[in-house]
Structures are given as structure tokens and as C-alpha cells.
Amino acid sequence: MREHFSIHCDASAMAANMYTLANPNLYDFMKDNNASHYLRLTGFGLEKDIRHCLTANTAPVLPVYQQGSLVKANI
Numbered sequence: 001m002r003e004h005f006s007i008h009c010d011a012s013a014m015a016a017n018m019y020t021l022a023n024p025n026l027y028d029f030m031k032d033n034n035a036s037h038y039l040r041l042t043g044f045g046l047e048k049d050i051r052h053c054l055t056a057n058t059a060p061v062l063p064v065y066q067q068g069s070l071v072k073a074n075i
Contacts, residue, residue, distance in 0.1 A: 004065070026054040 022029035027050060030038040041050055052058065062073040 027051050030054075 029035075030050070038050065041047075063070040064073045
């Protein structure tokens with residue numbers, strides 16, 4: 001997204017930096033840092049769901065932004 005947008009916002013910069021730190025293992029990063037969503041969702045027994053949601057390239061489609069809309073990418 002950085003190729004298409006320029007956002008000068010502390011929250012966006014911090015999110016990008018945190019993702020870089022966490023990227024080797026997003027699940028363990030959330031667990032080790034007691035992320036509130038991690039704690040809440042694991043309390044409901046949704047550990048497998050969290051792992052799935054944090055796994056890259058699991059969706060068979062890729063949305064792209066074209067002319068003001070999200071559309072299915074032609075890949």
C-alpha cells in the first residue's frame with residue numbers, strides 16, 4: 001500500500017514498525033506481549049482461528065484497489 005498512499009500519521013508508522021518487529025511470528029508476538037485481542041480470543045478457545053488469521057497467503061483471492069473500488073485481482 002505504501003506504493004499508492006502517503007500517510008503521515010504516528011499510528012500508521014507505529015503499526016508498520018510493530019509489524020516489522022512481529023513479522024517472523026505474528027502469533028508468538030501477540031502471545032508474548034499479552035495483546036488484548038489475543039487474550040480475549042484465546043479466552044473463547046479461538047487459538048486455531050487466531051493462528052489461521054495471522055497466516056499469510058491463505059485466501060484464494062487477492063483484492064486490489066482500482067478506480068475507487070476493491071476488486072478481485074487478475075493473477
